Amino acid sequence: QVQLVESGGGSVQAGNSLKLSCTASGFIFGDYVMGWFRQASGKAREFVAAVHWYGDKFQYRDSVKGRFIVSRDNANRMVTLEMGKLKPEDTAVYYCAADPYYYSDPLAFEYDYWGQGTQVTVSS
Numbered sequence: 001q002v003q004l005v006e007s008g009g010g011s012v013q014a015g016n017s018l019k020l021s022c023t024a025s026g027f028i029f030g031d032y033v034m035g036w037f038r039q040a041s042g043k044a045r046e047f048v049a050a051v052h053w054y055g056d057k058f059q060y061r062d063s064v065k066g067r068f069i070v071s072r073d074n075a076n077r078m079v080t081l082e083m084g085k086l087k088p089e090d091t092a093v094y095y096c097a098a099d100p101y102y103y104s105d106p107l108a109f110e111y112d113y114w115g116q117g118t119q120v121t122v123s124s
Contacts, residue, residue: 051072086122
């Protein structure tokens, strides 16, 4: 079965960093764009970042540009999200997701596969 398993979440002080990882199985990893989404309590799920099939093109929402870096390792079927200069507004459950296609404006409902999520809490 398809599995996406996130790890690395936790609680940090504002200004610090966290690295999230996602390990994938059950599908042809290199055929899928890998994305990260997040959902804060009481809010809609929103796009955070994506890395395209070969790991050489990236997408970020404006609020994380310059702070977050997404990357992938196709040999190990992993995608990571390095989050720096974290802010309280980054607090959310972060989800790893996969889809075969590139979207200019990624939306959660377009992605086929999802992990269970990992909590990131940033305190001031």
